[in-house]
Amino acid sequence: MLSTIAIESLKRRKTTAILTLLSITISISLLLCVDIIRTQVKTSFTRTVSGVDLIVGAPSGQLNLLLSSVFNIGTPTKGIEYKSIAALQSNKQVSWLIPLSLGDTHRGFRVVGTTNSFFDHFKYGDMQSLEMAAGSAFTQPLSTVVGADIAKSLGYKVGDKIIISHGLGSVSFNNHDDHPFTISGIVKKTGTPVDKAVYVTLQGLEEAHTGPKHSPTSMLGRKSADKANEHEHEHEHEHDEHTKEHAVYNSEAFTPESVSVVMLGLKHRVTALQLQYQINQSKKEPLMAILPGMALAELWQIMGNVESLLLGLSGLIVICALIGLATMLLATMRERYQEIAVLRTIGAGPFTLLLLIQIEAMLLTIVSAALSLGLVAGLMSALKPWLSSTYGLFLSSPLFGQSSVIIILLILGCTYLVSLFPAVAAYRRGLHAGLNANS
Numbered sequence: 001m002l003s004t005i006a007i008e009s010l011k012r013r014k015t016t017a018i019l020t021l022l023s024i025t026i027s028i029s030l031l032l033c034v035d036i037i038r039t040q041v042k043t044s045f046t047r048t049v050s051g052v053d054l055i056v057g058a059p060s061g062q063l064n065l066l067l068s069s070v071f072n073i074g075t076p077t078k079g080i081e082y083k084s085i086a087a088l089q090s091n092k093q094v095s096w097l098i099p100l101s102l103g104d105t106h107r108g109f110r111v112v113g114t115t116n117s118f119f120d121h122f123k124y125g126d127m128q129s130l131e132m133a134a135g136s137a138f139t140q141p142l143s144t145v146v147g148a149d150i151a152k153s154l155g156y157k158v159g160d161k162i163i164i165s166h167g168l169g170s171v172s173f174n175n176h177d178d179h180p181f182t183i184s185g186i187v188k189k190t191g192t193p194v195d196k197a198v199y200v201t202l203q204g205l206e207e208a209h210t211g212p213k214h215s216p217t218s219m220l221g222r223k224s225a226d227k228a229n230e231h232e233h234e235h236e237h238e239h240d241e242h243t244k245e246h247a248v249y250n251s252e253a254f255t256p257e258s259v260s261v262v263m264l265g266l267k268h269r270v271t272a273l274q275l276q277y278q279i280n281q282s283k284k285e286p287l288m289a290i291l292p293g294m295a296l297a298e299l300w301q302i303m304g305n306v307e308s309l310l311l312g313l314s315g316l317i318v319i320c321a322l323i324g325l326a327t328m329l330l331a332t333m334r335e336r337y338q339e340i341a342v343l344r345t346i347g348a349g350p351f352t353l354l355l356l357i358q359i360e361a362m363l364l365t366i367v368s369a370a371l372s373l374g375l376v377a378g379l380m381s382a383l384k385p386w387l388s389s390t391y392g393l394f395l396s397s398p399l400f401g402q403s404s405v406i407i408i409l410l411i412l413g414c415t416y417l418v419s420l421f422p423a424v425a426a427y428r429r430g431l432h433a434g435l436n437a438n439s
Contacts, residue, residue, distance in 0.1 A: 002352070006359040013332055019326045024368035025375070027321035028411060032376045033312040035403055038307040044125065044394045046296040048192050052098075053272045054264040056080070056088065056279055057293075059288040066295040069100060069261040070108035076102035079258030084285045088262060093271045096121045098263040101205055101256065105287065106164045109150050111198045113205035113259070115251040119145070121265055124192050125394040133160050133186030136252045141203040144181035146193040151186045158183055164200065164208060179208035191388060198208035203254035216233070264289075312404045316410060325361055329422035354427040362412065363417035369408050373400065412428045 010017045049070050057065045058077040067073040079101075089097050098121055101113030119130050119137045135158035152259060156162070161180040181200055189195060266272055274293060279289040290365055380399055387393040 002356055002359055003363070006356055006363055009356075010360055010363070016328055016332065020325050021364055021368055021371075022052075022360065023324055024318075024321045024365060025371045027318040027370055028372035029375050029379075031311075031318050031407060031411075032372055032400070033379070034310050034314040034406060035407060036376065036380065036395075036399055038311060039401065039403065040393060040395050042300055042307070043396060045300055046293060047122060047125055047394065049122070049263075049292050050127050051121065051265060052263045052292050053266040053269055054279070054289045055261060055278060055292055055379065056264060056287055056289045057261040059286050062288075062290045062295050063299055065261070065288060065290055066292065067095070068102060069263070070292065072102075072112070072197055072372055076260045080262060080287065081258050081285060082255055084287060085259065085262060087284075088264065088279075091275070093266050093268070093275050095267045096265045098122060098265075099202060099256070099259040100261040100263065101202055101220060101258075102260040103207070104164050104166055104208075106150075106162055106198045107146075107154065109196055109198055111164045111200060111205075113200050113202045113256075115202060116249075117252060118199065122194075122263070124190055124194070125388065126396070128190075128195065130190065131188040133188040135183070137185055138201050139184045139249050140182070141201055141207065141249070141254075142179060142181050143184040143201055143249065145185040145187060145199040146183055147187050147197050147338075148189040149195040150198060156183055156186070162198070163196070164205075166209070179204065191393065201249075201251050201254070201413045202256045202259070203251070206254075206256055215270055319414065322365075322411070322414050325364060325415070326418040326421050329357060329361060329419065330425060350427045354423040357423040357426045358416065358419045361415050361422075365412060365415040369411065 053070050055065060057069065058080065060068075060077040063078070064074055085097070085099060088094055096117060098118045099114060100118075102110070104113075106110035111275055116137045123129055132145075133148060133151075135145075137143075144162060146162075150156065160183045162183065163177055163180055181204060226402045264275075266275065276289040276291065279287050377399060380395055384395050386393065
């Protein structure tokens with residue numbers, strides 16, 4: 001009966017009730033969105049690179065190695081000699097290897113020397129592979145592949161030529177003008193640091209620094225590459241167009257003297273800790289191997305205060321909305337004196353009036369919470385493709401976890417507390433009406 005009376009009472013004041021309902025719904029939706037984004041951003045951040053089991057570089061600290069290799073931030077360490085790379089590649093536990101050479105820029109963007117294995121094996125998010133928005137991977141020694149943000153901001157397209165510069169400064173006076181690179185592909189938007197990087201071949205990068213080399217090793221690599229190109233040329237009429245666009249250049253045939261970082265994929269991920277220990281204890285060359293997942297989790301702990309601040313601000317907004325609810329109920333109390341008097345006449349006690357006001361407040365909050373859950377679920381589903389492509393935020397199910405349940409329960413508890421003020425006012429008014437009736 002009290003619930004029916006409360007609903008009818010709210011209907012009589014529907015304009016005020018609807019505005020209060022909207023205010024609470026928006027506040028709860030904001031809090032739920034912040035909570036979902038907070039948890040999903042953490043998950044997406046730790047999956048900036050996925051599928052890479054170990055990152056190996058010179059000893060420089062876990063975070064420094066992570067930032068320079070994955071986020072293209074900071075100063076890269078000294079290089080790893082090729083004999084160490086060959087030893088890692090021949091390890092029975094290693095499935096594939098991606099070499100990265102750092103230390104150059106193009107108009108303020110980082111340049112990364114690598115091979116086509118980067119585009120074959122590097123993954124992000126939910127094990128998503130890199131895809132080309134236009135063109136293909138490296139097709140010749142002086143090929144380059146640019147990220148989506150670079151192509152958009154600088155207006156690049158496949159076939160354009162670019163010049164890289166030595167050093168990490170935004171302005172460089174040491175440009176490699178004699179070795180222009182031709183854009184062979186543009187990576188599709190990923191929402192990761194890949195979008196803001198320029199990828200060139202290791203062979204082209206070394207030639208830009210030292211000129212074409214004639215050592216037996218590099219000549220062997222060049223001959224292998226030439227044979228691969230010649231073989232492709234002889235059989236170009238026997239393959240379809242898709243085959244012509246790919247595998248025309250064997251970027252792995254060139255063997256550099258050293259690289260900055262190596263990413264490893266293992267045949268069995270359970271052996272990652274064992275191989276990490278072996279690499280870190282190696283006495284042939286000082287090396288450091290890190291687990292990217294653990295390093296990303298450690299980096300996130302440093303940034304954890306930001307998410308707590310956002311959650312706190314959203315909580316304050318909800319509290320303000322609930323205070324508005326209490327204010328609305330108090331403001332309408334004068335209009336309800338006649339209603340209270342009628343209820344007292346038919347036998348409702350002061351405590352019944354107190355419960356009636358609290359039920360009204362709880363009904364508004366429960367309806368607002370239900371609307372908020374539906375609104376946030378629909379909004380996140382609609383924005384999921386945009387969030388993943390633009391910001392690298394990959395939403396995973398379920399959206400509403402334990403923290404969302406706790407938030408709803410806390411909001412209901414706060415509603416009960418703030419509704420005590422108008423409820424006590426109704427209780428006192430009921431007592432006063434009862435005394436007047438008796439007198």
